[in-house]
Amino acid sequence: AEVSTAPEPRLTTGSAELDRVLGGGLVPGSVVLIGGDPGIGKSTLLLQTLAALSRHYPALYATGEESLQQVALRGQRLGVADEALKLMAETAVEEVVASAQQLHPQALVVDSVQTVHTAALGSAPGSVAQVRESAGQLVRLAKTTGTAVILVGHVTKEGALAGPRVLEHMVDTVLYFESDQGSRYRVLRAAKNRFGAANELGVFAMADDGLRQVRNPSSIFLSRHEQAVPGSAVFVTREGSRPLLLEVQALVADSALSQPRRVTVGLDASRLALLLAVLQRHGGVATAGEDVFVNVVGGVRVQETAADLPALAAVLSSLRDRPLARDSVAFGELGLAGEVRPVPGGEERLREAAKHGFTSAVVPAKNVPRRRISGMAVHGVQRLAEALEVLMG
Incomplete structure (x- = not known):
């Protein structure tokens, strides 16, 4: 004392x-x-x-x-x-x-x-x-x-x-x-x-x-394509006390190898293998015969689990050759049972996204803010299948 x-x-x-x-x-x-x-x-x-x-x-x-x-x-x-x-x-x-x-x-x-x-x-x-x-x-x-x-x-x-x-x-x-x-x-x-x-x-x-x-680092880590492109998803990560908008890109291609490749830059490779298994079991989408490449734009290493949902959204977008909406963001942790778990600082992430002009967000149900964020429609989801349905339209 x-x-x-x-x-x-x-x-x-x-x-x-x-x-x-x-x-x-x-x-x-x-x-x-x-x-x-x-x-x-x-x-x-x-x-x-x-x-x-x-x-x-x-x-x-x-x-x-x-x-x-x-x-x-x-x-x-x-x-x-x-x-x-x-x-x-x-x-x-x-x-x-x-x-x-x-x-x-x-x-x-x-x-x-x-x-x-x-x-x-x-x-x-x-x-x-x-x-x-x-x-x-x-x-x-x-x-x-x-x-x-x-x-x-x-x-x-x-x-x-x-x-x-x-x-x-x-x-x-x-x-x-x-x-x-x-x-x-x-x-x-x-x-x-x-x-x-x-x-x-x-x-x-x-x-x-x-x-x-x-x-304003969020502005340099986003490609901001003139048109929506398949295999690209924007998410909000949190580095310390700072919310940061990042883009995760995925490329899914037919594999000529007996063991398809799983290559990541900026994400944990073992985490990607886990997520692809969840996608097959609870999303009904198999990638067993495909090479999957995932990259976080800008060289940033993401060490939190909020990138789980957008990473799978980018993979599915590339696999189906269907782009996600340009003005949408997503974040959320995925469990092995297919549930979408909340992440810390949900409201701060959403406000950062709204500040950069994003109008739609797919987030864990428990991260939906009590007060409406001006100019943004927030979709709370509880299961992976539900989240993919909203993201892919």
């Missing part, structure tokens, strides 16, 4: 998308670990962020991967070369800590934790012991001085953060930078956050002058 529970003051980063993912901004004394593929824009984002912070607070950018000249050239390209941000090129973690104790920055970026090392250990930089000990010293710096520390982390070819798993336990927040190959859009996702909601999502677009925040 004697512990103060007053809200922690936060440092706004100048980017509403990054602040959303962090839970409202940087918390003094917190440690954030951000990982992503090489060249995805981690250093660009953090240089822009620290440059914006340096207008109001002292900030320090420590790089172990680039020279000061390289960082300054990037700063010129981003248009932040005139900011009061302090730079240092150093791989010894003791030197970074000493500089931070001398300059008292409100925010410190270390790029990257795999390149810094401590003289107390004889192993090479990037080894398990070096990463753990170097990160430990930076965490102690953050907790004792109140400096917000951001660590850049390398990732393995599987996409997980490189180094010991204890690294993710030591920090307060873990962020992942994701992108589809060749796409200009970047998705920043919170996997862990002690000061905010996990699984929050921020969307950025890479431009010549750096990363720009996308304030």
